[in-house]
Amino acid sequence: MPIPAEHPVLTDGVVTLRAPRPEDVDGQVARQREDPGRGFDDEDARRWISFGITDAWARRERLVFVIEHAGRYAGTASLQPDVNNGAWVHYGLSEWARGAGLASRAVRLLLEFGFATCGFHVVHWWARAGNWPSRRVAWATGFRLGGLGGLGETIPRMAEEGGERVDAWTGWIGPDDPRTPRQPWFDHPVLETPRLRLRTWREDEIPRITTARTNQATAHFLPFIPQPFTAEDARFWLKDMAEQAASGRRFNWCVADAETDQGLGNLTLFGIHKDKVRDAELGYWMHPDAQGRGVMSEAIQRLARWYFAPEDADGFGGRRLFIRTAASNTSARRTAEKAGFRHVGTERAGFPLATHVDDKVIYDLLVTD
CATH class of the missing domain: 3.40.630.30 (Gcn5-related N-acetyltransferase (GNAT))
Structure with a gap:
């Protein structure tokens, strides 16, 4: 034509x-x-x-x-x-x-x-x-x-x-393709508690990220993360998180102090199924100077309220959240339990560490809990 x-x-x-x-x-x-x-x-x-x-x-x-x-x-x-x-x-x-x-x-x-x-x-x-x-x-x-x-x-x-x-x-x-999105694009809602704000990370926070991700515990429990975690690694990670949100695969929040807006840790929602199962997995890490204050369990509870809320009430409409970690990771387990998650199973020799393979423990939280 x-x-x-x-x-x-x-x-x-x-x-x-x-x-x-x-x-x-x-x-x-x-x-x-x-x-x-x-x-x-x-x-x-x-x-x-x-x-x-x-x-x-x-x-x-x-x-x-x-x-x-x-x-x-x-x-x-x-x-x-x-x-x-x-x-x-x-x-x-x-x-x-x-x-x-x-x-x-x-x-x-x-x-x-x-x-x-x-x-x-x-x-x-x-x-x-x-x-x-x-x-x-x-x-x-x-x-x-x-x-x-x-x-x-x-x-x-x-x-x-x-x-x-x-x-x-x-x-x-192509000419026969629909003119509508092919997959979701996850826009991060800002979630708040009296002392926390969950928001996206900024480029100017790269030093904060590198400090939080460079430590002995991370090297042990998450050996796939580069050590030391450099500024270049942090920039790649930020770009990857943005890519995964844009392709409807993952949410990633900075857990920040509500008063100072300083980043305290990171909370990720991934492995998301929006079908009948409607479940997703949580991952998290903290900056060393924010540990021991109950920050992450509070952040998880706030995210859970949004995740379980119906979509017509500006929630995600989810049914189940779960957390998987190494059996020996007492800090991560304590955070999950404090946030109200239940230990529902153990997979023997299922979690690779830097030095050996540990048992994998599984926690979950249901919309009905």
């Missing part, structure tokens, strides 16, 4: 994709100034709106639409045809238009146009690794992201951006 000679008008009633107009210049200039790192100035923006978009369309190099919302210029979205009868999708919004799902609406309109009108057999997406807003749009509109299972596989130095080679995420979607 041929690409139309002129811009059609596409709309879902909330956003409209259309050809550029002279009054869009101010919006494009403002957007360029919001992101000076792209290397474009005001004159570039004026040329792009005045004739650049139209010329690119005429040459079939890029099919660019202006995104309009509430009568205002909100950004642009485009399809860049390739030699294999596919296309690459690109999109960007002005700051005022972000956070309301407008980019996802625009991409869905663009996909329908690309597949039904232009006859593209596949549409590709890429973004600089770490560009979570762009990835969120790709996820929301049904792209298959990265490798198997929807994990965002990073390709080193895949693309050029701002004159430098950058690592990138990729994805693709």
Whole structure:
């Protein structure tokens, strides 16, 4: 199917994709100034709106639409045809238009146009690794992201951006694929008690993480964790936790002091089954200066209240939580018991330690407990 000679008008009633107009210049200039790192100035923006978009369309190099919302210029979205009868999708919004799902609406309109009108057999997406807003749009509109299972596989130095080679995420979607997410994206609720706040970790807390993860107990009970746990290890770990949340696999909270916001420990929810079983496993560790204060058992109790609460009450709707640890890990066992978990079984020689294989003890907590 041929690409139309002129811009059609596409709309879902909330956003409209259309050809550029002279009054869009101010919006494009403002957007360029919001992101000076792209290397474009005001004159570039004026040329792009005045004739650049139209010329690119005429040459079939890029099919660019202006995104309009509430009568205002909100950004642009485009399809860049390739030699294999596919296309690459690109999109960007002005700051005022972000956070309301407008980019996802625009991409869905663009996909329908690309597949039904232009006859593209596949549409590709890429973004600089770490560009979570762009990835969120790709996820929301049904792209298959990265490798198997929807994990965002990073390709080193895949693309050029701002004159430098950058690592990138990729994805693709076909004409018959649904335009909805393929897996959950776990957004972490902030959970609080009078003295604790459960939130996500920040990049500026890497020294705190490395100190907490570098110790003799961790080396003994969790020998797969590098020792010493370096800043590079911590940065990789933070990225991995973000990846697993984005692929609907794991929640990971920093347990922080409610008054000072200092990170005291880490609480992870993983192995999550949202089917009839509705169970998940907990893992946790503490910074040395926060041990012995009952912090982690209190954090687990708060997480459990959220986990067992129905989804229509802003909970997770879970049925069972369980904890597995080494039989000789008296600290972890004491934390589980203080949080109300019951010892329900022991697996002999089931927990590898640094020096030998220990028994594995299992604790659980049910929604009915």
